[in-house]
Structure formats: structure tokens, C-alpha cells
Amino acid sequence: MRSPLRLERRLSQPRSLRWLVPLISIGAALVLGSILMLLTGKNPITVFQRIVESGFGSKTALRGSLIAATPLAFTGMCAAITFRVGIINIGGEGQFFVGAIGASLVGLALGGQPTAFTIFAMIVMGMLFGGAYAALVGVLKARFHTNEIITSLMLNYLAGILLNYLIFNSTSYWRDPRSIGFPAGKPLEARAWWPKFELFGVQIPLGFLIAIVLGSLVLFLYRRTRFGFEVGVIADSPQAARYAGMNTRWKIIAVVTLSGAIAGIGGASDVGDFRHILDAKGLQLAGYGYTGIVVAALARFSPLAAVGVAVVIGGLTNAGYALQGPDFQSGLVGTLQGLLLFTAVAGEVLTRYRIRLRRTTTAS
Amino acid sequence: MFEINWGAMNQEVAVRMTGIVKRFPGVVANDGVNFEARVGEVHALLGENGAGKSTLSNVLTGLYRPDEGTTELNGVQVSLASPRDALSAGIGMVHQHFRLVPTFTVAENIVLGEKNKNLLINASEVCARVEQLSTRYGLAVDPRARVWQLSVGEQQRVEILKVLYRGAKVLILDEPTAVLTPQEADTLFATLRAMAKEGRTVIFISHKLEEVMAVSDRVTVLRGGKTVGTVETLSTSTRDLARLMVGRELVFDRVVRVGMSEPSNPVLEVSNISAYDDRGNIAVADVSFVVGRGEIVGVAGVSGNGQRELAEVLGGMRPVIAGGFEVAGIKVTAGKVRQSIKAGVAHIPEDRLHTGLAASHSVEDNLVLKSYRHKPVSKFSVIQRKIIRRHAVELIERYDVKTPDSATPVRLLSGGNVQKVLLAREFSADPRVLVAASPTRGLDVGAIEGVRKRIVEAADRGVGVLIISEDLEELLSMSDRILVMYEGRIIGDVPTVQATREAIGLLMGGIVTANTGISNAGITEPQS
16 A cells, blocks of 8 residues: 655745744644643643743743753754764764863863863863864764764764763772762862853853854854855765865864864863763763754754754753653653654655645546 | 556557646646657657656656646556556656666666565576567677676666566657767667567657657657647758757857967967776876867767866866876966866866756855855955855856846756856856866757857857867867877877768777877877
């Protein structure tokens, strides 16, 4: 049996679809989610109301949501930067870890120095570590045509193992010597903690502000600079790029390194803004890197939009934490996020194809 | 699924399409097309690019569903929903771009995708059947050879064998000669005649008038998505067909030059260049020649004899093993695109849409693909959008590019307009030398006329032009001198006034005669 529907490639993409499709996707996810809730005997309207309230309804709720959103903004940008030029770096997870390792190293070492200096050093180290770790992927791809999906994924595991080693399996500089029973990271001195800013009474982490600035810079880089022009042409057609005299290899390495550097700053923010230690277990459980890919996909691979989407997803996550209890299964929010991704990807297909009804075939 | 009983051939008409309408956003590709092909005929479908030929054939092969209209096969009305439907109804398509797996053998490619009840392929049986088909229709190809080892002509034979193997009664060939040499094309025509004689129907899509005259029994001409008419080939002429196709008279004679070609004043001097192809085999072997100011030099040869590689060397995309070239007396470092650009080499590559242009990029971006690095297009590494747009608007106007606006992706333009964008960019850099690889391939007559005019105008301004083409008529009508490449060497250098189609054709096959060839691929002197 063949489906009566079939997909036809669109010859051109109407501009309105760029706004319409994401909206419809979100709507569809809400409808599907509601059906699920009705099936489990819940009133979807109350559930959504509660989610919105505990995610965005109050200053405290917003604060929590921004905390959840900050790491996702970085990993989302990390994925968006490469995905939009056809490089599939799914190594944001590992690059985030390595950035955290680098930033906590310098944060611990410079703990006694003035706050601004330490913060600056942590950002730079996170950037360098994350960037260098991603550069491995870039060099392998540019030089040896290695598949970046595989190398970046493998490096995620490697970074996880490195974290475990530093905290659990060795007496490294990062490990707190006082933690004997359960090994933990050495805490950062309070002077090295990153400051929070207040806007309309809502606390905003420094990392989130950095993410907004970076998002705008990257957008400018892609839209308005020579570098962005070249990267765009390379993504469109590598032969055309070569024909125009562009250095394809270096551009690939540069893009992947940039994306890793941003994930690395995310790692630095995780240490400086929130955890204040190198939290080997917590980082690996959080899965920021992979959620970042979801964020990037929902943002249609725009670096700045990724920051906005991160706030939505962060809010959902935050609401999930707040509402967890006997009357609110912890899986519900995850399911909603999953549905959102599902409909977003389906919507992406609809911007490129249209559905046509296959008329039943008859021979007279 | 349709099982058309082709055995009961009581019908004279194999395919009848009536009132076919197919709309795409913003275009009506087929606007009530009527088409009828008889059993046992070669029926040419003639029209400019964008006339609706491909859309009509896609409807017939089930790739598109028509918005209106009916299709009858052997008198039975059908509604084909997929190419598989079409194939089982006896319609086979030979695409312009081959759909073969290079690492598979010919036989494997032929059975690939076939609905097979057996899990295993009986290789010797398949080979035997393939061999039988190839001898019957003169489609010489070894069923055990791997596809990547085959020439373009042979690969096309595999495509034809593929549809014959599946028992196609109606064969559609989409511009099959675009990739063939004149000799290969003649062989193909013999095959098509043989198939028609056996009672198959051959639908031959083309925009080349000579071919249509040579091979078809009848011709249906499309223009602007409508059927202009169907004529008996014997009772028409190329001139009539051209008028039907374009809707106006065209001038096909030798181009008129205004400027002087100055062979003694060289702008491009190539000395002893050798280069590898992509697989690391020698593709260009010790090639030397000179192009004078304002001179148009043609390079003839069967494709795959080093012409493309030679063009890539001059464009800076391919390094040399030995030798080098000078532009206007200044040595150019080979293998560096930017050096070639700086020296003033304009390059129109064979693959216009994916090498010469970034297909998904806008017209305006493509117009600065080579100049974006410098002022005024970019300042301090920042791209100046306003300047790019102004530049684009000006060139679109000057080169008469048909595009909704300058932000439209070039892949949405027609072939002729794609080539106009490329020419506009290359000429706007004010080049000294133009290297053009198959500049009119795949274009319709109107567009060909325009491209040739632009190239001749450039030569009249003093640009030294090197045209690489497999279209001998083109070289004979445009160039001052024709070089013939064979197996990486230049084996002939003939002033066009002395050249005949036959003599060049022989040279392309590697046969050197006394008065045309250069016996041992030495340095060729420009001839006046």
C-alpha cells in the first residue's frame, strides 16, 4: 500500500513560510501534547498554565529559566554556527566540558586576583580550550576528509572520560583534596564568581549577556563580513569556492574552531556563573551539548535566534523542575520538548517540500 | 500499476497526451500541450530551454502529475504516479544526467532497482541478456566492466540498455547528444533508428536542429509551454524549425568581427604545460600555444582528452607538473586561482551552475564572487551590501539578465540567464584573456546567439579568447584558428578558413593527415 500523500519539492520557498512554519510547528506540538495529557487524564489548559507560570510567570521563575537557558544558548549557538554551513559538529557537549576544565583551571589558580581579571582569564581559557578541542575535528575534516559527525561524537565521550579522570580517578589540581568520601571538584573562591545583573528585578547571569553579544557578533560575521561570505559560498558549493580562489580548508577549520570556542565559553560560564566547581557528574548528566542541537534546529540555525530559543527551552526545563511531583510526572516536560523538536523538523521539511494528494490511479 | 498490453499493437499511436497543463508557482510550464507519438517512429520534441519539454517528459514518466489533461498509452488512458508506474507501463527515460553507480558493473547497474523475486542476481544470465540487447541495437558495452571505467558515451549506452532490459516500448531521451562527440552521436542515431524499426517508439528531446533533422520522423515543437505544431521531418528544414521554435528568424552564419585579431601580439602564451587529472593520470601533456590580442582560438576534441584540465590550469584551479603560462608577457604562478584572476584570466567553467556560480546564492552575490575581496565591494573585511546591489542592478540591466530581482538565487534562473550572470561577472573584471569551456552547451538557440555575440564583442575589444567546445559548428563559426586536442596533446592547429568538419573530426579521433596536423605535438606557432 502506498500513501495517498506525496511530497513534491518546492521550486522556491515563499518568504512567509519562514515565520509561518515555526509557529505552526509550535502549535502542532501543543496540540499533540494536549492529546497526550487528555489521555493521561489531565487538563492540558491547566498544565500549560502551570508551565508558563513556573517557567516565566514570576521574577524567581524567570531567574531560574535564565539559569537553565544560559548553557543552552552557548551550545545552541555552537551547533547553529556549523550546521548552517553544512558542517555537522555535534561535539558541543565535549567542547563545553573542555571549556569548563580550562576555565576552572585558571579560575582556581587566579582565585585571589581581582574579579574582573579572573573572569576575563576564565573566558579566554574556556574559549581556547573549547576551540582547540573542536579544531581537532576541523583539521581532521579539512585535511583527511574525516566525517566530522563521528569524530566530534567520539571526542564527546573522550571529554567525559577526561572529566571523570580529573575528579574521580586522580588527585588532579581540579579535585578537592578535602573530599574523601565522595570526590568532588575544588570550589572556586567567591571572588572569582561571575556577577549577576539585575534588569526589572530579574537577575541575569553574566554568561547570558555574553551569549547575546556573541550571538549578535556571529550574526554580523556571517551576514556582513568577507569571512561570512566565503563560508557561505563554501557551504553552497565547494567547487565554486575553489573556483573563486577561496581557501576552503582553513575556512572549515576556522568555523569548527569558532563553534567550539563558543561552547567552551559556555563551559566557562557554567563554572563561573553557576556551579563554581568542575562538576564532573553534573556536567555529564545535564547533556547541554545535545539539547543545544535541538535548540539550534528550533532556531533554524540562526545564532542569535538560538539564544531566544534557549530561553524557551530553558523555561520549560525550569518549569519541569519546579512542578515535579506526584501530580506532575517529570517526563512530561521532556515529552513536550521532544514533540517540539519533532514538529520543528517536520516543519523544516514543509518549507522545502509541499504535500500533494495522490489521486487514485485508474485505468479505463 | 498498469500492464499495458503492448503485444496487442492494434493502435497506431503509442503515446497520446491531450491538453496537458502543469503549473508551478509563478509559471505555467505546460499550458495545454498536445503530443502524439506513433508506434515505430523517432519523434523529436523540440523547443528552447523553458519551453516545457522536460516538464512534459516528466509528466509522461510519472515524475510530475499534470494539473489537467490526459495521457493514453496504446489507446488506454493511464494516470502515472511514479517513474516505476511508467516503467511498468512500458515507458523508459534516459536522463541527461546519468543515474548510475560508478563502482558497480554495467550488469549490476542494469538490474539495480528492478523488482526481483529472487534474492540473488544471476550474473551470467543478466550478462547474456545484456549482450544480446547490445548486439541487437549496436550498443557496444562490456556488461562486466565497472561504470567508472566507461566513457561518457558508453555510460549513456548503459542507461539505454537499462530501460530496454526492463522492456520499455517507449523510450524518452533527454538531450542525449549533449555529452557525445559527433561520431558517438551518429552511432546513437543508428541505435535509435534500429529501435524504431523494431516497433518501439523513441521520443527524442533536443534543441539542436541538425540532430532533429538527422534522426527524427516527425517533430513536435513547443514554445512557451504550448504546442506550436507537429511536422513531418522530410517536409521541413532547419530554418523552418528554428522559426517555429523561437518565433522569429535567426542568423546562423559566421559571426561578423569588427575588431582585428592580432596573432603576432600575444596575450596568452602557454609553454610546455603538463598536468594531471583528478585521478592522477596525465591529462595535459606538454601543451604549448599562443593566443593573440583579439584572437579567438578554438580547442576541439572529444571530451576527456585534457581540454577541461587545460582550462582549469589557466583558471588557476589545477597545478601543473611542468611548464607554465604568461598573460600579457607576465608569468602567472600556476595552480593559484587568485594569481590567474589578478593576471586577468576570465574563466567560464564547464559546470556553470556549481563551479562557476554558487547555485543557492543570489544573483548579486554571484556577481561579486571574484571581486568581494577588494574595495569597493568589501571595506575592512566588511561586505558592502549597497554597493553589491548597485553593481548587480547595473550588470543585470547591461547583460539583460531575466531575473525577478538581484536577490533571487541563480539556481532559479534559466540556463541562458545563468550563463549571462557568469559572463557579466567575468567581463566586468575587464579581462585580458577569456577561457570558456563549452560556453553554449545546453543553451537554447536564442541564448546561444547572445553568448556568442558577447564573446565576439570581447574579442573585438582586444580580449584573447580560448573556446573549448565539442560543438564543431560553434568553433568553425567563431574562431580564427582551431587547435585539436587528443590524449592530452595538441595534434592539430588549423586556421578556420582552411578547416573542414571532416578534417577536424579525424584529428579529434587522433588521425593526423599531412596538411592539418602537427605530427609530434611540438610547439605550435600562431598562424595568421
